[in-house]
Amino acid sequence: MASESTLRFGAQTDEMTSLLRIVNLVRTGEAVTRPEIGRLTGLGRGVVAQRVDHAIEVGFLQDGEFAPSSGGRAPRTLRFRAERGRVIICALGALHIHVGLADLDGAILADSHRAWDIARGPEETLDEAMSMIDRLVAEDAAPGTPVWAITVGVPGPVDFTSGRPVAPPIMPGWNGFDIRTRFEERFDAPTWVDNDVNILAFSERERRENDSIDLIYCKIGSGIGAGLLSRGRVHRGANGAAGDIGHVRVLDSEELCRCGKVGCLEAVAGGWALVRDAQRALDEGGGGALAKRVADGAAITPESISRAAEGGDALAISLIRKSARVAGESIATLVNVFNPSIIVIGGAVAAAGELFLAEVRQRVYELSLPLATRDLSIVNSLNDQREPLRGGAALAREELFDETFPRWFADGAPTVARIHSVD
Numbered sequence: 001m002a003s004e005s006t007l008r009f010g011a012q013t014d015e016m017t018s019l020l021r022i023v024n025l026v027r028t029g030e031a032v033t034r035p036e037i038g039r040l041t042g043l044g045r046g047v048v049a050q051r052v053d054h055a056i057e058v059g060f061l062q063d064g065e066f067a068p069s070s071g072g073r074a075p076r077t078l079r080f081r082a083e084r085g086r087v088i089i090c091a092l093g094a095l096h097i098h099v100g101l102a103d104l105d106g107a108i109l110a111d112s113h114r115a116w117d118i119a120r121g122p123e124e125t126l127d128e129a130m131s132m133i134d135r136l137v138a139e140d141a142a143p144g145t146p147v148w149a150i151t152v153g154v155p156g157p158v159d160f161t162s163g164r165p166v167a168p169p170i171m172p173g174w175n176g177f178d179i180r181t182r183f184e185e186r187f188d189a190p191t192w193v194d195n196d197v198n199i200l201a202f203s204e205r206e207r208r209e210n211d212s213i214d215l216i217y218c219k220i221g222s223g224i225g226a227g228l229l230s231r232g233r234v235h236r237g238a239n240g241a242a243g244d245i246g247h248v249r250v251l252d253s254e255e256l257c258r259c260g261k262v263g264c265l266e267a268v269a270g271g272w273a274l275v276r277d278a279q280r281a282l283d284e285g286g287g288g289a290l291a292k293r294v295a296d297g298a299a300i301t302p303e304s305i306s307r308a309a310e311g312g313d314a315l316a317i318s319l320i321r322k323s324a325r326v327a328g329e330s331i332a333t334l335v336n337v338f339n340p341s342i343i344v345i346g347g348a349v350a351a352a353g354e355l356f357l358a359e360v361r362q363r364v365y366e367l368s369l370p371l372a373t374r375d376l377s378i379v380n381s382l383n384d385q386r387e388p389l390r391g392g393a394a395l396a397r398e399e400l401f402d403e404t405f406p407r408w409f410a411d412g413a414p415t416v417a418r419i420h421s422v423d
């Protein structure tokens with residue numbers, strides 16, 4: 001990946017190109033001794049020694065333990081100095097804020113979580129997120145470690161180049177808000193803003209340790225969206241709208257969507273639509289677990305519907321099945337266009353597990369081309385609260401070391417000015 005991206009910068013010297021590659025080989029663990037680097041790069045021993053010395057001097061690498069000897073003198077291992085910088089991850093959900101602090105290898109060192117309604121708008125929400133981040137940074141075991149990168153995930157489409165949300169249906173007041181500059185000014189570190197489903201797709205790539213995976217992460221929460229990875233690279237499309245399947249029209253629906261259109265997938269299969277349908281059924285005298293919940297004074301949520309379905313409640317099961325059936329049809333279209341090897345389904349509605357998955361599988365196999373489904377697996381996400389943090393750290397590493405590395409390598413650490421310089 002590294003060599004490919006450095007080539008894109010054109011004006012690199014051979015020396016610089018091999019230097020970046022060597023740091024990345026050690027960083028990813030592909031080669032951790034000088035002889036291994038020589039074998040993978042085809043560079044001579046003297047050149048490898050010189051480049052490694054340079055990388056040590058700039059502060060990226062460090063001599064480590066001796067590797068096990070294979071007969072002759074044991075070679076010294078090299079290690080990437082992941083502790084030199086920190087990555088801040090800010091995962092904003094519709095109803096929560098989750099922030100984390102990671103090292104440059106993506107290990108999550110600390111995190112903090114709170115309930116929060118994103119409809120309170122960007123000013124108030126980012127102030128709250130930033131004070132949560134301040135607390136994490138203040139408690140860092142290695143005080144003063146510089147922040148090298150920040151990634152921000154939001155539940156809606158983002159123009160990745162400018163770091164601004166684009167008409168996000170559930171984020172009133174956020175359209176066009178300059179999230180990136182807000183973070184860069186506050187923390188003096190390069191910032192990337194992305195749709196949360198892309199970040200979740202990154203998390204799945206990391207967990208599967210497969211850098212060239214063809215994967216779709218489909219989130220069926222209150223809203224619906226999909227993150228697409230092609231050969232391990234996220235496909236955002238020309239305007240950041242790729243995978244935004246929640247507001248594509250489905251057949252036979254006249255339901256009004258919260259985006260203002262009629263008949264969107266989300267207005268039939270999203271969590272908020274199921275809550276609406278549950279309410280309608282109860283108004284017409286429906287009983288069961290959800291009726292009991294309302295009688296007890298609790299609100300119906302997407303989570304409560306999937307839990308009731310798991311518990312065998314007939315109304316909840318029919319709602320979950322309907323969501324899965326209609327979502328499955330849209331996913332089948334994605335499968336035919338995109339031909340992934342794996343579809344990961346996450347989100348509160350999909351938390352109903354096998355019940356949801358079985359219906360999606362059936363629709364996808366019915367409606368997709370046999371060749372596109374021959375090796376396809378459809379699985380549930382881990383549903384682990386830390387997934388967005390791991391994914392955000394992966395996005396930061398990709399942007400720092402695969403995309404922008406040549407711009408700032410010589411400085412020894414990334415800066416906002418260098419990352420955004422146009423060469």
Ligand SMILES: [Zn+2]
Binds near residue numbers: 248
């Ligand atoms: Zn819509």
